[in-house]
Amino acid sequence: MSVAIPFLAFLLVGAFAAYHRLRLAYWAAITVTVLLACWLLGANGVATAVAALLVAAIALPLLIAPVRKALITAPLLKFFRKVLPPLSQTERIALETGSVGFEGELFTGDPDWQKLLDYPKPQLTAEEQAFLDGPVETLCKMINDWEITHVHADLPPELWDYIKVNKFFGMIIPKAYGGLGFSALAHHKVIQKLSSISSVVSSTVGVPNSLGPGELLNHYGTQEQKDHYLPRLALGQEVPCFGLTGPFAGSDATSIPDYGIVCKGEWNGANVLGVRLTFDKRYITLAPVATLIGLAFRMYDPDGLIGDTQDIGITLALLPRDTAGVEIGRRHFPLNSPFQNGPIRGKDVFIPLSQLIGGAEMAGKGWAMLNECLAVGRSITLPSTASGGAKAGAVVTGAYARIRKQFGLSVGRFEGVEEALARIGGKAYAISALSQATAAAVDRGDVPSVPSAIAKYHCTSMSREVISDVMDVIGGKGIILGPKNFAGRSWQAAPIAITVEGANIMTRSLLIFGQGAILCHPWVMKEMKAAQDPDEKRGLEEFDSNLFGHIGFAISNAVRSIWFGLTGAKIGAAPGDDYTRRYFRKLDRYSANLALMADVSMLTLGGKLKFKESLSGRLGDVLSHIYMTSAMLKRYHDEGAPQADQPLLAWAFHDSVHKIETALSDALRNFPIRPVGWLMWALIFPLGRRAEAPGDRLSRRVAALLMAPNEARARLAEGVFLTPGENNPGGRIDSYLAKAIAAEPVERKFLKALKSKGIEALDYASQLDEAVREGHITAEERAQLEELRELTLDVITVDDFDTEELRSAGFRTAAQQSESREAA
Structure with missing residues (x-):
């Protein structure tokens, strides 16, 4: 021994x-x-x-530094340069334009959770709150989504005017240029509220405030461009759109075939130096009504008119709608969610160099400009839209499930429906926390390329899952379209969000881990820069420092992984309170697992890793759910750690943790080098997988929260338009909940009398009369039951139409023309 x-x-x-x-x-x-x-x-x-x-x-x-550098570092540097995966110029720009916030901590294996908790709670200014309570509330009351989607296939003129006059298109434009100068959080809250009543309106407002001329001019425009265009955009005198996607370059924006040749041409009566453009764009939101077009194209200078470089690169320009040669106005029809969207084409369209965003000095820098603005767009518009829809779906469906009865029981009491309600509530909580977290990151000054990809993918994917469960719970109420339907259009619109701003499949399999593993890793980017340093001595010094820091980091994460695996992450210091401390410990474990897997994958696969999309997607899921759960915990503590919210937090947390372990398991079982996968399994799961999906008892508690008024439900519903009205069926259903619950004891008493006391009447009104006469219920209780009957009827009633109402204008016109021909 x-x-x-x-x-x-x-x-x-x-x-x-x-x-x-x-x-x-x-x-x-x-x-x-x-x-x-x-x-x-x-x-x-x-x-x-x-x-x-x-x-x-x-x-x-x-x-001994000289020995270490000569015998170890120098040979490894030589080897590293050989295996270093080549980065294209576009990949390099994508990595260099993003910034790293708290997501960088998740790759350390030992995140500083206190740093997360110490971030200021996201809060609106008094002016921003007043805008939400005033113009946004008023706009929501003006919205009739059925008329927008079915009758007009557009916003009616009064909505367009209200949006423009109240500067909804100018939320991100500074006050100095006539805009509102709002924070990213306010932008998030506005889009969230609008999307809870109409995805068409939220898209119309959201796009000019995300990727578009306003955002690009604000960051990169010349002073002359800002002075001219920003006030007009803020006041709605210009309606912007941005042309990026084309038939042969969808998600691969760097391969756009649209081009511009530097030459001289006529502009406003003068012969000036400019660019002659040929382009074909599609899926461009607001294009049919836009007056100002932002355009991405590849710029060439074959005659050397502005320099020695022929292929200048991706460049961004501004085109007034009436520019000669521009074809614009036709519309796409996106899944019966008819926001303004259509193609833009042009051939030999001449513009002067002064129309390039940022002027001639910014020629060729368009990809870097787009990367920064795409990150902001993904951080706000799409996650906020998903949040508004999911939160509205949760509270309204909870009310519906309590009011709607089958077999004498609220449908929400059936265990199968409870499971669906729990998924709806838990995912709505997660989406809300994640979307707010990315908005807060923007307000802190980050350009959150990795979190924006996480938020875009997971918010839109979970929102689609939420509306799917909503449709299951409400059944026929959801599939019969009409003014009384609160969910059908959301169901139709769900695939749109997962497609735009980069398809979700691509975002998951290429962007999240692909960028995160390099951009967020504490050592990899430093090592890459050191290896590429033209100064050999300085490069060796930097590589030596970073290499051995990285080696120690990897050993530490291996030890931490096996320790947390053996102890179940139940031992160790962690922040939070008595309830959340265990959650932070679990995230410590998964952070160590992620960091270890990232290092092993990059070491063993090298440049081949970026082609292993299934592995990248699974590791991206691990990163995403760690980030998502950290956002939930931040939200929970920002709200004062309310005990009432614990079922929602617990369901969402355990769902994410189960998915983390599933993703790690799938990654290890399918690791391209099998022995490495076996070794990693022993380090990460020494006692096997332990995380389980949320159980039935927890799901029942979440479902119960959605089906009764309480503080947790009210917090989940914050920022959603629930004001009852003729044009807001969801708001009406939600407003009935308290009355329906208050009437339940009387309803049970009446039903008991109906079954056992010999009431002979057949219709409801006569049954109530007889129950009062026989003393089973009082006159006041009868009035309560009549009110319950009325509101229940509004909850469950669906629309019906005359056949002619459902026929399109084109069908009617064709029929009239046919009748005219027959009459002649």
Whole structure:
């Protein structure tokens, strides 16, 4: 036994040092001290000496810098340069334009959770809150989504006018240019509220405030461009759109075939230097009504009129609608959600260089400009739209499930419906937290390329799952379109959000982990820059420092992974309160797992990793759900850690944790190098998988929250338009909930009398009369039941139409023309 003690001490001290990330010199000093103590206490002298020699063999070459650099670092640098995956110019720009916020902590294996909790709680200014309570509320009351989607296939003129006059298109434009100058949080709240009543209106307002001329001019425009266009955009005198996607370049925006040739031409009566454009764009939101077109194209200068470079690169320009040669006005018809969307085409369209966004100096820099603005757009518009729809779906469907009865029981009491309601409530909570977190990141000054991809993908995907469950719960109420339907249009619009701003499949399999593994990793980007440094001496110094920092980091995450796996992440310091501390410990474990998997995948697969999209997608899921759960915990503590919200937090958290372990398991079982996968399994799941999906008891608690007025339900509904009105069937249903619950005891008493006391009447009104006469209910209770009957009828009634009402104008016109021909 005395022979094993020195080696056991060697391993334990090494594990302790790795877990706590002690410096190599400290590890060596502690290990030597412990070995000396072992020897003095009677450990085998030879074994102790051998262990000490192991310490010296490891520590001395690494601690003596000239030896380390000559024997280890230089050969590894040479090898690293050979295996370093080549980055295209577009990939390099994408990595360099993004910034890293708290998501960078998730790749460390030991996140600083207190840093997250110390971020200020996102709050609106008094002016922003007044805008939500005033113009936004008024606009929501003006919306008749049935008329927009079925009758007009557009916003009616009065809505267009109200949006323009009240500067809805100018939320992100600074006040100095006549805009509202709102925060990203306010932008998020406005879109969230509008989307809870109409996805067409939210899209119409959202696009000019995300990727579009306003955003681009604000960041990159010349002073002359800002002075001219921004006030006009803020006041709605110009309606903007942005042409990026084309038939042969969808998600691959860097391969756009649209081009512009530098030449001279006529502009406003003068012969000037400019660009002659040929382009074919589609899926462009607001294009049919736009007066100002932003355009992305590849710029060429074959005659060297502005420099020595022929292929200048992707460039952005502004085109007034009436520019000669522009074809615009036709519309696409996106899944019966008819927001203004259509193609833009042009051939030999001439514009001067002054129409390039940022002027001639910004020619060729369009991809960097787009990357920054795309990140902001993904962070706000689409996640906020998903949040509004999911939250509205949760509270209205909860009310519907309580009011709607089958077999004498609220349908929400059936276990199958409870499961669906729990998914709706839990995912709505997660979407709300995630969408607010990305808006807050923008307000902190980040350009959150990785979180924006996470939010875009998961908010829109979960929102689609939410509306699917909503449709299951409400049944025929959801599939019969008409003014009384609160969910049908959301169901139709759900696939739109997962398609735009980069298809979700691409976002998951390429962007999230692909960018995160390099951009957010604490060492990889530094090593890449050091390896590419033209100054050999400086490059070697930087690479040496980063390489051994990375090695220690990897060893630490391996130790932390196996420790957390063996202990179930139940031991260790963590922030939060008594309820959330265990959640933070679990996230520590998964952060270590992610960091370890990222290092092993990059080390063993090298440049091939970016082609392993299934692996990348699964590791992206791990990163996404760690980020998502951190957003939930931040929200929970920002709200004052309300006990009433714990079922929602617990359901959403356990759902994410189950998906994290599923993704890790799938990644390991399918790892391209099988022995590596087996080894990693032993480190990450030493006792097997333990996380389980939310159970029935928890699901029942979440469903109950949605089906009764309470503070947790009210918090979930914050920012959703629920004002009851003729044009808001969801708001009406929600407003009936308290009355329906209050009437339930009387209803049970009446039904009991109906079944057992011999009431002979057949119609409802006569049954109530008889129940009052027989003393089963009072006159006041009868009035309560009549009110319940009326509101229940409004909840469950669906629309019907005359056949002619459903026929299109084109059909009617054709029929009239046919009748005219027959009459002639």
